[in-house]
Amino acid sequence: MPKVRVHNVTVSLDGFMAGPNQRLDAPFGDGVGWGDELHAWFVGAMEDLAAGKGGTDVEYFARGDRNIGATIMGRNMFGPQRGAWEDESWQGWWGDNPPYHHDVFVHTHHPRPTLEMAGGTTFHFTDESPDQVLGRAFAAADGKDVRIGGGAATIRQYLSAGLIDELHLAVAPMLIGRGERLLDDLGAGIDGYRVSELVGSSTVTHAVLVRR
Amino acid sequence: MPKVRVHNVTVSLDGFMAGPNQRLDAPFGDGVGWGDELHAWFVGAMEDLAAGKGGTDVEYFARGDRNIGATIMGRNMFGPQRGAWEDESWQGWWGDNPPYHHDVFVHTHHPRPTLEMAGGTTFHFTDESPDQVLGRAFAAADGKDVRIGGGAATIRQYLSAGLIDELHLAVAPMLIGRGERLLDDLGAGIDGYRVSELVGSSTVTHAVLVRR
Numbered sequence: 177m178p179k180v181r182v183h184n185v186t187v188s189l190d191g192f193m194a195g196p197n198q199r200l201d202a203p204f205g206d207g208v209g210w211g212d213e214l215h216a217w218f219v220g221a222m223e224d225l226a227a228g229k230g231g232t233d234v235e236y237f238a239r240g241d242r243n244i245g246a247t248i249m250g251r252n253m254f255g256p257q258r259g260a261w262e263d264e265s266w267q268g269w270w271g272d273n274p275p276y277h278h279d280v281f282v283h284t285h286h287p288r289p290t291l292e293m294a295g296g297t298t299f300h301f302t303d304e305s306p307d308q309v310l311g312r313a314f315a316a317a318d319g320k321d322v323r324i325g326g327g328a329a330t331i332r333q334y335l336s337a338g339l340i341d342e343l344h345l346a347v348a349p350m351l352i353g354r355g356e357r358l359l360d361d362l363g364a365g366i367d368g369y370r371v372s373e374l375v376g377s378s379t380v381t382h383a384v385l386v387r388r
Numbered sequence: 389m390p391k392v393r394v395h396n397v398t399v400s401l402d403g404f405m406a407g408p409n410q411r412l413d414a415p416f417g418d419g420v421g422w423g424d425e426l427h428a429w430f431v432g433a434m435e436d437l438a439a440g441k442g443g444t445d446v447e448y449f450a451r452g453d454r455n456i457g458a459t460i461m462g463r464n465m466f467g468p469q470r471g472a473w474e475d476e477s478w479q480g481w482w483g484d485n486p487p488y489h490h491d492v493f494v495h496t497h498h499p500r501p502t503l504e505m506a507g508g509t510t511f512h513f514t515d516e517s518p519d520q521v522l523g524r525a526f527a528a529a530d531g532k533d534v535r536i537g538g539g540a541a542t543i544r545q546y547l548s549a550g551l552i553d554e555l556h557l558a559v560a561p562m563l564i565g566r567g568e569r570l571l572d573d574l575g576a577g578i579d580g581y582r583v584s585e586l587v588g589s590s591t592v593t594h595a596v597l598v599r600r
């Protein structure tokens with residue numbers, strides 16, 4: 177059975193994936209810069225992987241891309257705009273050839289036309305429910321697994337509904353204090369999960385949640 | 389200068405020190421038993437220390453007792469009663485000879501007479517502010533450090549006010565989902581702290597917060 181997986185989500189020690197006031201010049205919100213303390217391990221793992229090096233961070237990092245046939249994300253992860261789109265020139269944070277190379281479903285209350293990018297990435301914008309979107313994503317993945325990319329609000333919806341099979345997160349040695357907390361407000365959904373791995377590397381602690 | 393320290397506070401991966409509905413037969417609230425997943429590392433470290441064994445958990449555990457001259461705790465950590473004391477027969481969770489052997493200040497809106505126990509532990513009950521209680525605790529500690537024992541509400545007050553110098557916590561591989569979260573609602577207080585250590589053992593991840 178294909179799975180629903182989440183990988184390489186980085187949270188601060190106090191549990192936040194992003195600070196408040198996310199915007200174009202601060203995609204992770206106040207107090208969190210790309211590549212700084214929160215994502216240093218991630219950038220390091222990307223570089224080590226490219227250089228052919230191994231290690232705990234590289235192993236967890238590389239798991240995330242294996243056997244993924246489609247991605248689901250929230251609209252705030254796709255871009256900094258909120259509310260109705262002023263125009264449709266924004267094509268995501270990832271340039272002309274995004275690193276997905278498969279169908280990507282973007283949850284939004286403001287659907288817009290499908291966007292075909294170079295390299296096989298196609299962004300679909302949808303106001304359907306997680307259940308419905310997951311059905312389309314499994315069809316697009318054609319037997320492979322579906323990855324939920326983020327952000328916090330989107331992962332929380334899928335966790336609350338018990339739709340996620342495996343969630344890998346990295347706890348980074350920093351405090352954010354306020355913003356988007358990952359493991360929060362999950363209701364009874366959280367009771368369906370347990371921690372199957374907790375492994376410290378020299379930079380972060382990796383944890384994996386699976387179903388009980 | 390003597391310090392204000394917190395040690396061996398265990399939180400679940402989602403940040404809780406205790407579940408909801410703490411009571412006599414469930415001191416850590418719903419879903420958390422003494423010695424189970426949350427505190428397994430703590431019990432193991434106590435046993436290893438007694439047996440003369442070492443290791444990461446034992447090292448962090450043993451730091452907590454070094455150079456402490458007085459302890460401060462919240463009333464919910466002292467016992468399961470809430471509101472006015474029905475009678476004063478409750479003398480804490482720790483038996484006739486509590487493992488403190490120094491003055492212990494218990495924050496409560498319902499002060500009661502001082503309680504002198506065997507082995508040098510004296511419980512003082514006080515409705516003074518954290519600042520005032522800390523003054524008394526430093527005087528009692530006579531040059532040694534003061535330890536804040538818990539629970540979450542009490543540690544949060546001292547953290548918010550920037551009164552803590554060093555906080556060691558252990559993140560355990562379990563989820564609690566609801567209850568008393570440690571690093572929450574700290575306002576600007578949290579911005580005064582950074583993570584100075586993040587070290588995985590085979591059972592938990594140890595983290596230390598210090599002032600920026």
Ligand SMILES: NC(=O)c1ccc[n+]([C@@H]2O[C@H](COP(=O)([O-])OP(=O)(O)OC[C@H]3O[C@@H](n4cnc5c(N)ncnc54)[C@H](OP(=O)(O)O)[C@@H]3O)[C@@H](O)[C@H]2O)c1
Pocket residue numbers: 184185186187192193194198203204205249250251252253254258259283284285286302303304305306325326327328329330331333356
């Ligand atoms: N730390 C990490 O590893 C990591 C990883 C990924 C992302 N991030 C960060 O996380 C942040 C984004 O996370 P977030 O929690 O703010 O938001 P998000 O989950 O990316 O997006 C939430 C938005 O998506 C739309 N949406 C979600 N579910 C929907 C549904 N069922 N139906 C219709 N629309 C729905 C809504 O937007 P509308 O109502 O406006 O359409 C909602 O406000 C960014 O700062 C990103 O950089 C961090």
Ligand SMILES: NC(=O)c1ccc[n+]([C@@H]2O[C@H](COP(=O)([O-])OP(=O)(O)OC[C@H]3O[C@@H](n4cnc5c(N)ncnc54)[C@H](OP(=O)(O)O)[C@@H]3O)[C@@H](O)[C@H]2O)c1
Pocket residue numbers: 396397398399404405406410415416417461462463464465466470471495496497498514515516517518537538539540541542543545568
């Ligand atoms: N996981 C761990 O390592 C660990 C460690 C220690 C404790 N715990 C657990 O934590 C739980 C207790 O934590 P908690 O957060 O519920 O409570 P707590 O901090 O122990 O006690 C809070 C109570 O103390 C009194 N209080 C606190 N500050 C005060 C002030 N400034 N003035 C007057 N009274 C004040 C109030 O009681 P009144 O108004 O009723 O007087 C308040 O409700 C227990 O379940 C305990 O087992 C866990």
